[in-house]
Amino acid sequence: SKKEEISLRIAVEFVDHAASAHIARAKKWFEKEGLKIEAFDNYITGMALASALARGDIDAAYICMIPAISVYANAGVRIKVVCGTHKYGYGLLVNPEKVKNISDLMKPEIRIACTREGSSLDCLLNKMIEKYKLDGEELKRKVLRMPPPMILLCLKMNKIDAGFCPEQFTTMGERMGFREILKAQDLWSDMQGSVLVVKEELIEKHPEIVKKLVKITKKGIKFINEHPDEASRIVADALTVAGQKVLPIKVGKVAAKLKIEPQDIKKSLTIKMINTSEIDISVIQEEIDYMAKLGYIKKPFKAEEIVDLRFIK
Amino acid sequence: MKRINFLEFLPVIFLIVIWEIAGRLRFISKELFPPFTEVLSEFFLLIKNGILLENFFRSLIRVLAGFTMGSVLGIFAGILMGWNKYLGKALSPVVSILYPIPALGWLPILMLWIGINELLPIVIIFICSFFPLCYNTVCGIRNVDKDYIHVAQTLGASKIEILKHIVIPLALPNIFTGLRLEAGMAWRVIIAAEMVAIPTGIGALMMRAESLIRMDIIIVCLLVLAVMTFLFERIFIWLENKTIKWRT
Amino acid sequence: MKRINFLEFLPVIFLIVIWEIAGRLRFISKELFPPFTEVLSEFFLLIKNGILLENFFRSLIRVLAGFTMGSVLGIFAGILMGWNKYLGKALSPVVSILYPIPALGWLPILMLWIGINELLPIVIIFICSFFPLCYNTVCGIRNVDKDYIHVAQTLGASKIEILKHIVIPLALPNIFTGLRLEAGMAWRVIIAAEMVAIPTGIGALMMRAESLIRMDIIIVCLLVLAVMTFLFERIFIWLENKTIKWRT
Amino acid sequence: MLKIKKLSCKVGSFELKDISFELKKGEYLILLGPTGSGKTTFAKCICGINKVKEGKIYLNGKDITNLPPEKRKIGYLPQNFALFPNMNVRENILFSPMVKKINFKAIQQKFESIVEILKINHLLERGVKNLSGGEKQRVALARALLSDPEILILDEPFSSIDVGLKTNLWFEIGDILLSFSIPVIHITHNLDEASVLGQTLAVMIDGKILQKGKKDDVLSKPLNEKIARFLGIRNIYSGEIVEVHNGKITIKGENFVITAFNERNFKKGERVKFSIRPQDIKIIKEGVPVREELKENIFEGVIASAHFLSDTCILKVKSVIDFELKFPSYIYQRHNLHIGKKIKIGIWQKGISVFRE
Amino acid sequence: MLKIKKLSCKVGSFELKDISFELKKGEYLILLGPTGSGKTTFAKCICGINKVKEGKIYLNGKDITNLPPEKRKIGYLPQNFALFPNMNVRENILFSPMVKKINFKAIQQKFESIVEILKINHLLERGVKNLSGGEKQRVALARALLSDPEILILDEPFSSIDVGLKTNLWFEIGDILLSFSIPVIHITHNLDEASVLGQTLAVMIDGKILQKGKKDDVLSKPLNEKIARFLGIRNIYSGEIVEVHNGKITIKGENFVITAFNERNFKKGERVKFSIRPQDIKIIKEGVPVREELKENIFEGVIASAHFLSDTCILKVKSVIDFELKFPSYIYQRHNLHIGKKIKIGIWQKGISVFRE
């Protein structure tokens, strides 16, 4: 019966946060474990992801920790974080001609972009406000909300002067001449990046599958750490193909510049993030508490409710 | 206006009860399909902490500003085009071309031309009210029975007097039809605009709620919207009945 | 339909010439205000490389599918509600509550209920057509002169025969009014939906063009939209004239 | 054939009260009444469109009070004909066989003869919107006749027809309907129409049938003041009966005395009103012997005004009381009348209708 | 006062041709014509609403051909009165002073007297939508009168009024308008209206004025066949003049001979048509001497049909030719007429109008 294929629907973010998943898929590790992967789909918003999880459209997802908290607390979807993929992996890109330091952000002519409320980047924005004691209300009023690829495009088109981006976009931005003046590392030590979440139901009914997923993820992380060059190439390929889905039609010359290069991915994977499956439950608790503090979830809860570390061990 | 009968509300109450029960049955999670009472309590919470009202007033002000300017200028342009044959001939093809462009379609252009600021939603609402009102006004004015105009002439009225005392008053029903339809439409458009581009207002609140997966807030916003659209249309029906008493 | 006169196009041509000149004068940058010819050449480019057509057909199919289903079911529900007094009484308050909710507002809820797939925009268009058509059909049926029904009864017609031969045909003008208005509306809504949530179609193309500051593409999209909205409305005017010959 | 027993019916705040009624085979009845008197309401009761509150309706002996309209076999032409605008003339006429799923072959002959008699062959393929009033009427009639009715109700069939055409149509339609020998109830508020058409006349005022009888009887002898006024008689006076003798009565008013036939068993001392039709007051030529019927009621007066319609003259005469006279215009010249002239007038005794107050 | 010289005007494909016309001070002219004959078009020319193609219009000696309507001082009541629905009765009436910025004080007296005469005091604060036809008419009249017109044009003022009311209004309005002594052009296609009102009568057919003259002359002596037919005369025959002698002519048709006055200088041998009004054919009582005016044209015939209107009878008599007669109903009884009866009829010689073909 072990040979029997179990079909599994997994959602993956199309950034290198989920590098291990992309590698596993490219190397057909899922199939080798007898898992048939049906959907490997990108969900733009947390709501879409939560809906998909709640509806049963997907069983597992590689997503950032922060939105996973929303999915659990706000959408009431019973999920468990079973494995981490990396720490850090977010930053603030600026146009160096316009923004020299953080306090420049408060200048009225400076336009800032960030992803939507309740995202990891939005939390970092708030952390930044706290750390640099900025006028949060005023700053937030001029923040434009848009998805990461759009932030990069807008920076390039000179429509914004600063923007919070997740990894690989920050690295790509640096190559395009922008400066990452702030990293997750500067704001939140040990900040958990992406994680693998599964529906509780899956743990209850098929713990062995969850075990395999965690195993594959760990194998991916190990591969990145041991063969960064090959890993980068694989991930760059995967994201380029997928990138066409995010930006399905190449419009004009600008989009062409957004091509994902392996050297960017390598820099991103090796320098910007710490690839590890380990999860520090106290950091998770910090993230939960911080979400509650920002009013993004109604009230804090115990990190143990959402984290299930049995499978990592 | 029709008198409202309690019995007419029965089906609505029935609907709410069904909703409440379905929500409590949790066939999806309670959070993704919150029962009516939870939505209600969230509504009061949002009222209490001021978030709903703040965003609501922002949307309201945009709608009011854009709609007032758009409809006033639209009516004005319509009067000019309906009354002056040449102006009408010259401008109506232009209006017929611009009229069918969805107001929201202007958004990307306007984002570039005006940038993202408080003017943007107002201009969009302006566009969404201007063309239909211009169009309706022209129709209303052209439909005024020529007999009235001729008689007024024989009674010694100049063109401008006829316009003032006969043509515009008689075109009012058409103008009000336009106002009524577009008042509802303005709310629909402002929501869409706020969802897409503007970081405040009910539409933005909805988007934020969406990204935080707060279905209860979304439903609160929807209900506020439904009520506002309904109210705005009603206000104009009421105003129409007040103004055009002579129709009865 | 009115015959189209060449002279009527003069003002449009005039407008285009002004536009071209203004664009070439570059009082804003050419990119932010491209002259007509550049827009035209971009139009042909987009046709040639298939981008415009692909997105256009996606939008078109969504509109067609959603609108067809929404209007057919809306008309059907309207007929039931208009004809059966009890059904009408029971359902009309529900319809009056759901009717004013902006179609786009349903988006978050629908994401949950149907997920993000090709069905989503179709269902939104469905909603945006269903309620107005239901409403218009009910009005149309209720407005049928009772005399016709009474005479048909004395001539021996059963309820269902009266519905088939008298009531529905006589309600057609109202139904067509609904169809005509909503055909335009469907385009407005699909654009908004594609701008907000669906990554393909004309609306999405516009959003992408916006982020690339490709004003020429935006204008091409706008013109396509204007033409489509106009065409859809025209088609129904034409159909109406064909179907309801007896009105003349 | 049609028998209505104590029918009452309420629509809104209006009520038809206690109407009893009989219509014989082949009878042509005119139901006359002012606007808003309830004629249409009554017609709709018979058709089954209005629900009856009390009373019974029998058609050919069968109780149809509670049958739905489509089972009653009553042909109804509403006030505006209600031709179905979505069908052409042929489809309108064939509506009843169509909904009854009767094969066209089976009724073809009837169809053709009706169309023939009503002279609408040439209209069959036309739309109904731009038919003339008279054409519409005939089409509606054909449609009703083809539904095999046992009785026909026409609700003001001439109301929407130009005055000029009307007179001709009255004659035409009257003849056609008689040829079908179906009993007809013809509703109208037009006195001329009532006098041209029909044999029997019923007058409905305020939801009640106040008088029913042979046409000429009703027109010349209104039963009460309301009817008299409705019939356009302005010569209405009141007085007291001062004498009763050989079938005649003498009525004394403020400053006149008049003698009439005692048709309703009046007693001395009763207060009464009476009406005189304007055409029943005659001008008496000097030097010509006064006719028997006028002799007893002769008055002298002065012409106060004269108005001329196309061929009749309406004269107001100031005497002890004011009289209105009506006669052919040429009489005005022949008698050398002019305003201010003193004349003698006589009242045709049979033309005096006396009623209790 | 109003003088129109060779006026032509084209609207769409319809044309008014070469109309010359004069209206004297205080004259009340009826412009009679069938539907679509151009009466309204003509009225609009006088008012300045339609542009004139050729010809001149003078009002009190002043050439107003090219003045805009608001400068012409012509009161116009369109066919539906066109009361402004957005104003109440008072505002409607005071419209003209308002737009001319005349102080209410200055016209108050005139206003009050007009309102008094037209009996509309009680309506002043009402909306105009649910006025009755007669009330609307009077309000429109008041409005026109208050604009100080030098001439008044009424376009079918009675067309929307119930038949019943009409007759009374004819008398009333006629009297009122005469009291203002403004010249009036009153447009109608109703013969009865024309015969009741007005002194002068002009007949317009197909955009031309075919006859104009004193009312009774026009009504009794149509100038040609078209007019005769429009006047509702069905007794129209053709023949050849076989004799001309002392002011009379003898006309021979297929199988009859008739003698008439030679009013238009006819010559022997001319082919002519002639018309006889139905009321000008009399039934001749046996044994009574035949009157002089009938003597020369006596025919024997058989009654083919009889139709009764409220108080007149229309009789068709088959003789050498078919005649239509019209007389008061009581004559039918008095003469003991019945269908199939053989009778003798005589034609009132003055009632025969002869015209060239």
Ligand SMILES: Nc1ncnc2c1ncn2[C@@H]1O[C@H](COP(=O)(O)OP(=O)(O)OP(=O)(O)O)[C@@H](O)[C@H]1O
């Ligand atoms: N469905 C109804 N609801 C309320 N009132 C009604 C209804 N139908 C008729 N009436 C009222 O009943 C009265 C009689 O109306 P009906 O139509 O029978 O009069 P009618 O004699 O036919 O008049 P007309 O000659 O104008 O046709 C009127 O006052 C009318 O307003």
Ligand SMILES: Nc1ncnc2c1ncn2[C@@H]1O[C@H](COP(=O)(O)OP(=O)(O)OP(=O)(O)O)[C@@H](O)[C@H]1O
């Ligand atoms: N503005 C116009 N354009 C085209 N044709 C017109 C116009 N006005 C009138 N006509 C035509 O001119 C003819 C005369 O119309 P007009 O209204 O003068 O007739 P009328 O004698 O007033 O008839 P009625 O008695 O029906 O009012 C009609 O055939 C009409 O269709």
Ligand SMILES: [Mg+2]
């Ligand atoms: Mg009636």
Ligand SMILES: [Mg+2]
């Ligand atoms: Mg006219």
